[in-house]
Amino acid sequence: MTPCTVTTGFFTLGKCGVMAVAGCPSCGRALCANHITEGGLCPECAAARNQVGHPAAAAAYRRRTHRHRTSQEYSDAGWYTGFDSYDRAPFDPGAGANQDYLDDGSDALVDS
Amino acid sequence: MFWRDQKAALAGFHPLHQALVHERGFAATQPAQGWTALIDSLYRHAGLVKRGKWALPARTLDVLVPLIIEICSDLGPKGTLAVTADLRGRDVPGKTGPERKLAVRPPIRSASEAWVVDPWLRLRGELRDGSILEILVVDRERKRKITKRNPRGKTKWKRKSKVVQTIRVRRRLPVDAVSRVPATPPPPWIGAFVREGERRSILAAAKLTRMPASGQEQVDRILSVATEPFRWTSENRGIA
Ligand SMILES: [Zn+2]
Ligand SMILES: [Zn+2]
Numbered sequence: 001m002t003p004c005t006v007t008t009g010f011f012t013l014g015k016c017g018v019m020a021v022a023g024c025p026s027c028g029r030a031l032c033a034n035h036i037t038e039g040g041l042c043p044e045c046a047a048a049r050n051q052v053g054h055p056a057a058a059a060a061y062r063r064r065t066h067r068h069r070t071s072q073e074y075s076d077a078g079w080y081t082g083f084d085s086y087d088r089a090p091f092d093p094g095a096g097a098n099q100d101y102l103d104d105g106s107d108a109l110v111d112s
Numbered sequence: 113m114f115w116r117d118q119k120a121a122l123a124g125f126h127p128l129h130q131a132l133v134h135e136r137g138f139a140a141t142q143p144a145q146g147w148t149a150l151i152d153s154l155y156r157h158a159g160l161v162k163r164g165k166w167a168l169p170a171r172t173l174d175v176l177v178p179l180i181i182e183i184c185s186d187l188g189p190k191g192t193l194a195v196t197a198d199l200r201g202r203d204v205p206g207k208t209g210p211e212r213k214l215a216v217r218p219p220i221r222s223a224s225e226a227w228v229v230d231p232w233l234r235l236r237g238e239l240r241d242g243s244i245l246e247i248l249v250v251d252r253e254r255k256r257k258i259t260k261r262n263p264r265g266k267t268k269w270k271r272k273s274k275v276v277q278t279i280r281v282r283r284r285l286p287v288d289a290v291s292r293v294p295a296t297p298p299p300p301w302i303g304a305f306v307r308e309g310e311r312r313s314i315l316a317a318a319k320l321t322r323m324p325a326s327g328q329e330q331v332d333r334i335l336s337v338a339t340e341p342f343r344w345t346s347e348n349r350g351i352a
Contacts (some may be wrong), residue, residue, distance in 0.1 A: 008185060009186050010186050011186050011239070012186045012241045012243075013346070014191075014240065028299075058180075063182075066332075066339075069332070074296055076296045076343060078295070079339075079349060082349040083349070096291070110222060
C-alpha cells in the first residue's frame with residue numbers, strides 16, 4: 001500500500017498515512033480519497049493557487065499563513081522553511097506522532 | 113421565518129450550540145469528531161435563526177470555532193479537547209471585584225476602582241505527539257470612578273476604563289521528549305518560561321494592553337503565543 005503523504009496537524013506535524021488512491025498532478029505526492037481537492041490537486045498545491053474550497057486546502061492555507069506570519073514575528077526563519085522542507089519530505093511511517101501517551105493530570109494551568 | 117420555526121430549528125441544534133445560545137457558554141470535553149459536529153451545527157445557525165435574542169454570542173464563529181478547528185487537527189484519535197467558554201461578556205454579575213477607594217488630592221474629591229475579571233476561554237488538548245496543550249485567555253478591565261470639583265465649585269464625576277488581556281499557554285511535553293531553547297527569543301510581547309518536572313513544561317504568556325480589533329486578530333494573537341512552546345521541539349519545526 002502507498003500511504004497518503006499529505007501533511008496534517010497545525011502545531012504538531014504528521015503525514016496522513018491513509019491508503020493513497022491517486023497522485024497530485026502538480027507535485028506528484030500520493031493522495032488518499034479525502035485529500036483530493038479541486039482539479040485533483042493535493043491540499044498544498046491547491047492552497048498555493050488560492051483554491052481553498054476543500055476543507056483540507058483551507059487548512060493547508062491557514063497553516064502556511066500561520067507559519068509564515070509567526071516565523072517573521074519570531075524572527076525564526078527555520079520555523080517556516082523547516083516546515084516547507086518537512087512538507088516535501090518523503091513519508092516515514094512511524095515518525096512523529098506518538099499515540100501512546102498518558103496524562104498525569106496534575107496542576108492544571110491556573111490563572112492567578 | 114416565524115419564531116416557532118426558528119425555535120424548532122434551535123431545538124435541533126447540537127446541545128453545546130443550544131448552550132451557547134441560551135447560556136452564552138459551555139464546558140465540555142470530547143474528541144475531534146464531537147467538535148466537528150458542534151461546528152457543523154453552528155454553521156447552520158445563520159441560515160435558520162434570525163431572531164436577535166437567539167443570536168450566537170460574540171467571539172463564537174470568529175474566535176472559538178477557528179481555534180477549535182486548528183487544535184482538533186493536532187489531537188490523536190483517542191485524544192480529547194476540553195473547552196470552557198464563557199462568552200457572556202464582562203458585564204455580568206460575579207465578574208466585578210470589590211470597589212476600592214484610592215488616595216486622592218484636590219481638586220479630586222474621591223476616586224475608587226474595581227477590577228472586572230473575565231476568563232472567557234480555556235482550552236486543553238491531548239495532542240497526538242503526547243503533549244498536552246493548555247490555553248487560557250482572560251480579559252481584565254479596570255473601572256475607575258472619579259469625583260472632582262471644578263474651579264466654579266461644581267462637583268463633576270467621570271468614569272474611566274482600561275482593558276487588558278492576558279493569554280497564557282502551556283505545553284506539557286511527552287515524558288521522553290527532547291527539547292531545546294530556540295535560536296531566537298520570542299517577540300518582546302511574549303514571555304517564555306520553562307518548568308522542569310517529570311515532564312518538562314514550556315509556558316508562554318502575553319499581556320495585551322491594546323485589545324484585538326477583530327476576531328482574526330484575536331485568533332492570530334492566541335496562536336502566536338501558542339507557537340512558542342512548539343518551537344522547542346524539532347519535530348514541530350518540521351526538520352524531520
Ligand atoms: Zn501537490
Ligand atoms: Zn490523506
